[in-house]
Amino acid sequence: MKAALLGHGTIGVGVDRIAASLPEIDIVRVLALETDDEILGRHTFHADDILNDPEIDTVIEVMGGIHPAWEFLSRAMKAGKNVVTANKAVVAAYYRELVALSLEHHVAFRCTAAVGGGIPWLVSLEREKRGDCIRKIGGIMNGTTNFILSRMARDHMAFNDALLEAQRLGYAEKDPSADIDGDDVRRKLSISASVAYDCFVDETKIPTAGIRFVTTDDLAFGTRTHSVLKLAAFSRRTEKGVSAFVSPVFIPSEELLASVPENVNLLTLTAEHSGELSFAGQGAGRYPTAKNVVLDLLDIVSGVPAFYTDHTAAAEIDNLEECYSWYFRSTSSSLLPAEIVEETSHETAVTKKLPVPDAFRYFSLLKETDPEAFIAAIL
Numbered sequence: 001m002k003a004a005l006l007g008h009g010t011i012g013v014g015v016d017r018i019a020a021s022l023p024e025i026d027i028v029r030v031l032a033l034e035t036d037d038e039i040l041g042r043h044t045f046h047a048d049d050i051l052n053d054p055e056i057d058t059v060i061e062v063m064g065g066i067h068p069a070w071e072f073l074s075r076a077m078k079a080g081k082n083v084v085t086a087n088k089a090v091v092a093a094y095y096r097e098l099v100a101l102s103l104e105h106h107v108a109f110r111c112t113a114a115v116g117g118g119i120p121w122l123v124s125l126e127r128e129k130r131g132d133c134i135r136k137i138g139g140i141m142n143g144t145t146n147f148i149l150s151r152m153a154r155d156h157m158a159f160n161d162a163l164l165e166a167q168r169l170g171y172a173e174k175d176p177s178a179d180i181d182g183d184d185v186r187r188k189l190s191i192s193a194s195v196a197y198d199c200f201v202d203e204t205k206i207p208t209a210g211i212r213f214v215t216t217d218d219l220a221f222g223t224r225t226h227s228v229l230k231l232a233a234f235s236r237r238t239e240k241g242v243s244a245f246v247s248p249v250f251i252p253s254e255e256l257l258a259s260v261p262e263n264v265n266l267l268t269l270t271a272e273h274s275g276e277l278s279f280a281g282q283g284a285g286r287y288p289t290a291k292n293v294v295l296d297l298l299d300i301v302s303g304v305p306a307f308y309t310d311h312t313a314a315a316e317i318d319n320l321e322e323c324y325s326w327y328f329r330s331t332s333s334s335l336l337p338a339e340i341v342e343e344t345s346h347e348t349a350v351t352k353k354l355p356v357p358d359a360f361r362y363f364s365l366l367k368e369t370d371p372e373a374f375i376a377a378i379l
């Protein structure tokens, strides 16, 4: 395989170094905004040097962001090149287009590292669904937010201090918005559900709440109710389509999900024959993630071009049967209708069981007057 890297940051460097020891993979070009000794002689500032080079059969995109990643990936496929990416943002936004291009141009498209970093999650979904029907997926898909919530719970740290600690350790980016607002999990859930159920689950239709405004008082509610606060993704097949949502959630302390520590991910699928299968591990980090990119490259070398199928019809997002009690904390929680509230205390309310669409509708209402309102499902 003659491959080229688009991006030479955390993951790009890892891919380059692991591939250097593998005779099957020759990384002959590297697109990067700066040059250094490791890429001397292979470096270019111009994507055209890669996309127009007929000798390069595979493009590895590890730049991040949606643009120009999408333009580079689509051009590469149209030029007959295989593509591998770790970039969940571009895959969630252009999943259908990427699958269609790969089929049309008979090239590989793989993105195992885009969900779960170093965990063999998407490839396991694909393997599982070949002989079984996956009914449900979900879990903790973001290590940064799990780290923040773990530190807040364990060390009674304020959110901002826990976030700074996550940034100091390299778990959180300088701009942590995608993690703490739940967008990163929403993208991963969209890709996972699309692969698991053989359809297209549009990320823009997935109700999502994050932990940007979580407080130690919110965590204290968990302590009082013997539960642990996590940011989690939920999805299952329904009669009409697919349920999918992302939300903070209070999980009973004795459940496996509640005990996931620090920056670990725990991804779970439930299939008809297999029952529940969980995968835990490093959802990020240079070498775990780069290893999954390299395994995708090796799969392509051995003739396995993809883990999706050509079924990408849009699924209806149907959350009506997903019912939970909800915890709301807001200066305007008195705006919640009395008939849905089970108990209230200073600025907080716990509701009766409500379907996800209703809970998110009330949450939007509260945020109109209190942008720092907080919501969590109670399992």
Ligand SMILES: NC(=O)c1ccc[n+]([C@@H]2O[C@H](COP(=O)([O-])OP(=O)(O)OC[C@H]3O[C@@H](n4cnc5c(N)ncnc54)[C@H](OP(=O)(O)O)[C@@H]3O)[C@@H](O)[C@H]2O)c1
Binding pocket: 006, 007, 008, 009, 010, 011, 012, 031, 032, 033, 034, 061, 062, 063, 064, 065, 068, 086, 087, 088, 089, 113, 114, 116, 117, 283, 284, 285, 286, 289
């Ligand atoms: N880090 C992880 O643990 C992890 C885990 C799973 C998935 N991923 C995904 O992997 C991808 C790469 O992540 P990363 O952590 O390696 O990011 P990173 O450290 O920021 O590396 C990206 C590199 O690409 C460069 N770049 C950006 N736009 C470019 C362009 N137009 N042309 C050339 N180079 C460009 C960046 O240069 P500048 O720095 O100069 O902008 C940077 O060197 C992302 O999509 C991320 O979501 C990362």
